[in-house]
Amino acid sequence: MDEPTDPPPAPERRRTAVAGSRLAPLQEAWAAYVEHARHCARCRDVDSGACSTAERLWRAWREASGQAMRQIRQG
Numbered sequence: 001m002d003e004p005t006d007p008p009p010a011p012e013r014r015r016t017a018v019a020g021s022r023l024a025p026l027q028e029a030w031a032a033y034v035e036h037a038r039h040c041a042r043c044r045d046v047d048s049g050a051c052s053t054a055e056r057l058w059r060a061w062r063e064a065s066g067q068a069m070r071q072i073r074q075g
């Protein structure tokens with residue numbers, strides 16, 4: 001299935017996409033999750049069960065990634 005090829009973005013628009021907040025929340029959410037998991041005793045111990053903080057951060061990342069995907073699809 002062939003999809004129409006979009007024209008390349010104008011320089012102005014490309015600069016906005018890089019400087020804008022399209023990826024920043026996603027990267028921040030991921031960094032927060034990784035940073036927590038690295039220092040949390042509960043996350044490091046597989047026998048201690050689920051960590052609610054890690055779960056919350058993971059969900060926040062999933063949410064941010066879903067939002068980023070929607071923004072990319074909408075262009």
Ligand SMILES: [Zn+2]
Pocket residue numbers: 036037040041042043051052053054
């Ligand atoms: Zn944890």
